[in-house]
Amino acid sequence: MKKTLRELAELVNGQVEGDPSIQIEGVAPLESAQPGEITYIKSRKYRHLLETTKASAVITPVQVESAQKNLLWTENPQLAFAKILSLYHHKPSRPTGIHETACINSNASLGSEVSIGPFTVVGENVSIGDRVAIHAGVFIGDNSTLGEDTVIHANVSIYDGVTIGKRVILHSGVVVGSDGFGYVRDGDGHFKIPQVGGVTIEDDVEIGANSTIDRGTMGQTVIRRGVKIDNLVQVAHNVVIGENSVIVAQVGIAGSSRIGRNVILAGQVGVADHIEIGDKVIVGAQAGVGKNIAPNQILQGSPTMPQRDFLRSSVLIPRLPQIKRTLEELVKRIEALESKIGK
Amino acid sequence: MKKTLRELAELVNGQVEGDPSIQIEGVAPLESAQPGEITYIKSRKYRHLLETTKASAVITPVQVESAQKNLLWTENPQLAFAKILSLYHHKPSRPTGIHETACINSNASLGSEVSIGPFTVVGENVSIGDRVAIHAGVFIGDNSTLGEDTVIHANVSIYDGVTIGKRVILHSGVVVGSDGFGYVRDGDGHFKIPQVGGVTIEDDVEIGANSTIDRGTMGQTVIRRGVKIDNLVQVAHNVVIGENSVIVAQVGIAGSSRIGRNVILAGQVGVADHIEIGDKVIVGAQAGVGKNIAPNQILQGSPTMPQRDFLRSSVLIPRLPQIKRTLEELVKRIEALESKIGK
């Protein structure tokens, strides 16, 4: 594909500084870009790199200047770059049509231009929206729903009664709708509480490989619009994750906790059950959240504390032996003083 | 389905306070229950909620009184509720019969009323007990055994030579019998130690989505009767987990460790290799177990300490900067004193 720099500028609401008629054939990082390609710098402080890249054009913040390069000025160069990359990127392959081996219940409802890969199972009363792509080896249980333009990668398992919105992406190995982890003590053993609820995944959610979303015990586990979940994340029964929140790899969220909007949980964070985390909270990697968190806090540590406290106190942990020695020395010095002048 | 309150009371060995002949058509949580439904309160302290629920009957602890509601008195309301919920709950769908696409070795042995979903593979000499349900896309390696009434969800992988008991539930994406992680240093590289042992999963075990149970290097990895394992848990080679223990999501147990009976390992706990954890131990979330634990202890922290110590010391971590400042101030004050009166 070829586009002129002017066409690309229009796509991202940017402004050309240089020759708008040059042809751009590809997209690449700064270091490896070749003539004919476009690249980007994230902020002004990298503008010296304009001299060394071989790219024919560079997306930059506005007001950046270059004697040699054609520039595309924009408010958010990274976003513009991502959009242009999407344009040039050869889309990964997807199944074409309904594969003859797919096992689709006669009471399932399929929209137009749906594609389904080999060895995929679609249960009774499943409803699949237009242009949905389901790869090979996927299982979709009875009474589940997939909205338009959703993509389900190979070997995903969706249990019965799961509702999935539009433009959702589930990566390989994701499990949605497995039983929540609930038992009642019954003598020596554990009586299984039937997990009769469901899962609702709203529009524009992406869930990474091998993550697991349990169904509600009663009621729903809910992943709201625009939430992005990384790989190997555990979301327990009846959890609600608010709009546009970001859940990084290997996070675990225990039962019935409610995560606000625009929250970021960094990698390997654990959230106990029945916790409320307010909007726009950021929780640092490996933190353990055992108490509710008010909105707009930045926390870290296990148990969590304000990140500022975490940074200040964690440098003192390795100095604890020194602190203890100093303390013991002081005790002796005070005893010496006391023995001289009395308590 | 409809049952009278008397019938439900008999099911759970409870006692009716009110009208035993009322018909109960459903089960719901306190807040959302409607007329015709039954709900429960867990303990006496919630008895004021009896006035506000719309439910026609409420399961309560004995001696709770209500002027308006029909009550079902029982020692353990949560257990009674779970049992009644099981009765009313529409069972999730399961395969019916042996699907024509399933690939079953002619030397496999199938009990009566076995159901097997599409695209499932059953290896040579596999033995499957009566009423076992195996969903779609499951792989069962040669010489493995599944006991009666076991349920294997979609896309589970069971390697060769795995023994699984009765009434076991394996959720989607579970892997049982993969090679343990064992190598011997050989020059610059690693020589793989053949993993020639197996896995034994006893009766009434449930294993959550995408958890992994490695086979023994030699001998068996053993999950004893009644153990409940949540999602994304790692159980390494030659681990033994004692009866009725509960392993919460994202726990990792390293090779050859032995977990006692009725142990609880909370979320994201890590257990080092060759550790022994005694019966009835409780390990708090994110703890790191690097030493043996005697029975009946409650521990937390990484490395673990008694939970009481953990709670007391962890509140002091954020105060370390203050402790250090106080200490430095004391040093100066003592120096001042010493300079006045001599050491």
Add this chain to the structure above:
Amino acid sequence: MKKTLRELAELVNGQVEGDPSIQIEGVAPLESAQPGEITYIKSRKYRHLLETTKASAVITPVQVESAQKNLLWTENPQLAFAKILSLYHHKPSRPTGIHETACINSNASLGSEVSIGPFTVVGENVSIGDRVAIHAGVFIGDNSTLGEDTVIHANVSIYDGVTIGKRVILHSGVVVGSDGFGYVRDGDGHFKIPQVGGVTIEDDVEIGANSTIDRGTMGQTVIRRGVKIDNLVQVAHNVVIGENSVIVAQVGIAGSSRIGRNVILAGQVGVADHIEIGDKVIVGAQAGVGKNIAPNQILQGSPTMPQRDFLRSSVLIPRLPQIKRTLEELVKRIEALESKIGK
């Protein structure tokens, strides 16, 4: 199978002390070995156990003596044992030939003696080397490559454009080539950065069950020769793991971090993004790596510190309440002294 002790000694470059003509029929651990079997002791300090084992021969370090047992002296008994175990071990079953249900694109290229199990999908332009074994339910996307003698276990998902070397083992549920976790803020939501890179897995790598390896955003995620990865490990986009490094279960490595050669990351370690870890570094379990690590360090803790500091300081954490009490007492005693003699 039977081999003489002399034949086994030749296999491992060892030396027989005793009868080289005895027949060895099997291999077992010290405690359970029976007559006719061979076992091993790892070091001299276990030589007293030679008296109690029933094994007919024992692999030992050189110079160990025994009046009763036939010995096989070798520099590295554990390595010799592993090699002999490999010899006797009945290899786990593998598919034979290409199963008739496998769905193989007509433009895929298959080497000689390739075996492919039921319900496996091989995409367009996939290249599969000689003697590769692919189990059931595997998905291999277009333009991927598998080198000679590689083994892919059941229900693995390999996306498009993944390059896998020779003698690689991927255990069940592994996902390779899923999209990296990259977005750009776009108003309230997140714009997905297309993940157009790939994954390169070099020769002799083994990856444990349900681990996930994301593709590069641009460029490659690289797992170098001889790396061993345990179960449930997360490797993010553009990570590079150096030769022969060992990554234990549930480790997470964030985007663009570079792990050196012969590194060991113990269980549940987290590595932040854009980190460099030098060669031969060892990071203890549950550590959180937020800064670069120079070669040859042994670190632990979250955040990491030298392991020696970690061991010394972590025993003081439970004593923090005592430290605080001592400090408060000293404050009072100093105040008393000061009030007597003035500051």
